[in-house]
Amino acid sequence: MSKKIKLAILGGGGDSLIGILHRVASGMFDQFEVVGGVFNVDLEESQNFARKIGIGTNRIYKDLDGLIAAENALPEEERVQVVSILTPNFLHYPMAKQLLENDFHVICEKPLTTTYEEAKILEETYKNSNSIFAVTYTYTGYPMVRQMKEMIAEGVLGKIQKIDVQYYQGWINPIIHDEEKRANTWRLNPEKSGISCCVGDIGTHAFDMIEYVSGMEVKNILADLNYLYRDNRMDIDGTILLRFDEYVKGVIRTSQIATGEENNFTVSIYGEKAGLKWEQENPNYLYLLEEGEPMRVLKPGHAYNSKLSLDGTKLPPGHPEGIFDSMGNIYKGVARAIRKEDYHPGEFPTIHDGIRGMNFIEKAVESHRQGNIWVEIDE
Structure with a gap:
């Protein structure tokens, strides 16, 4: 070994x-x-x-x-x-x-x-x-997210028509409503956190997830961000419209002031033939939606899943896999790359994904500051 x-x-x-x-x-x-x-x-x-x-x-x-x-x-x-x-x-x-x-x-x-x-x-x-x-x-390390990616690549949904991603948390409420706390947390300090809090922290997860599972790149965005208080320098909530091309559009809804929400990250992608939906708080279920058919629920560990999904599944069907397993799959992919073994390009996000994420964050803030206008994401 x-x-x-x-x-x-x-x-x-x-x-x-x-x-x-x-x-x-x-x-x-x-x-x-x-x-x-x-x-x-x-x-x-x-x-x-x-x-x-x-x-x-x-x-x-x-x-x-x-x-x-x-x-x-x-x-x-x-x-x-x-x-x-x-x-x-x-x-x-x-x-x-x-x-x-x-x-x-x-x-x-x-x-x-x-x-x-x-x-x-x-x-x-x-x-x-x-x-x-x-x-x-x-x-991106969750088995059913990887299954979603492979099903879309195989054309199960047909031509993509609509993408809707929500990422709602409420954790910043005790901080944002306290003037002293919001002035002293590094999360709301641009010198330590960058120009964005909500979009930079969780909105970038949503953006990366969209491009990961869909295989498409976002071309233009329009952002409407919320800072809640005049003395708060960083966004803590936002809605961002997306354009992939003239007829493929989507939305990212992201918030850290969604009171009572824990980590409500939901990805919905709809094509001409079917739709897929995945929820981070119930990560072992991938919902397949088809017109005139009962909703189907796909779960990890079954032979009907893709090789990429099964490679990221450690346990037999019916045994929940969670955030530790998801991160573990990323580390496993990195290990394969370091050892110069064969690996699927979807096994871990690369520096390219990180760069796309930074471009997205800055463009979202730019769009908002310029009066909620459409701006272009660099290729």
Whole structure:
């Protein structure tokens, strides 16, 4: 059996949900071994956290510079091969760029950067490297999302006519209505989060999901965003109209002030022959809608599913698979790419998807600020 790929993690310490998600996902298929990293800006805190999760402190570093210098000084077979970036948004770009320049593979949380210009610079750095680069649009790892993608590619829906994606949360309500809290959270600070909160955080998931499952690219968008308070500098709600071509259109409805909602991410795609609907809070059900026919429910693990879907299914039918499994499938795809094994291009989102996401975020804000006008997404 091949040796495990050595993985370091930046950020994700303490009680970070994203940290737990990545650590569990990385170990899911016995492909990766977390050997160190920089979990916290405070070295002592970082070392204490490493002890807590059972990692030796000899490869816990003060900062990224220290990690790169120490790892590159080790024999090739011992050094870290891939680094996961789980830090606040403003650190994604400088960290990813430095890692690529030093020939590390990179797994980066979204959004890829804080600006589209940074994303394009990062792309040039990537092109000059030999590295694998994945962006964790986590939901693309769900088996029934992958089944949706394959069914659309096979023409089950016929020509796509309408796309409707909703992503509703309510978590920011306790913050946004408190003047002191909204002024002091990094999520609403453009210097740390970028120019968008809601679109940058969850709207970009919706945008990536649409292009992932449909196989089409959005050409133009019109955005109407909501900031709720004059002193709030970042959107926390928005509706975005989409054009793929003259006769194929869609909408993204996204909110972090949808009171009572938890993580209501719903994807509906309608073609001339049929429609498909998937809900993140019930991820093991893919609904197939056809005129004059009863609604059919497809579930993971059955032989009727595609090879891509079945590859992302670990359990027999009837056993729920969730967000950890979805992220685990992305890590599995990255492992195959690093090992130069055959893999499906839909196994993990790439730097191209991250760049498209940054373009979408900036264009959405531009559309809103210019009076809710149609703007073009770069090819």
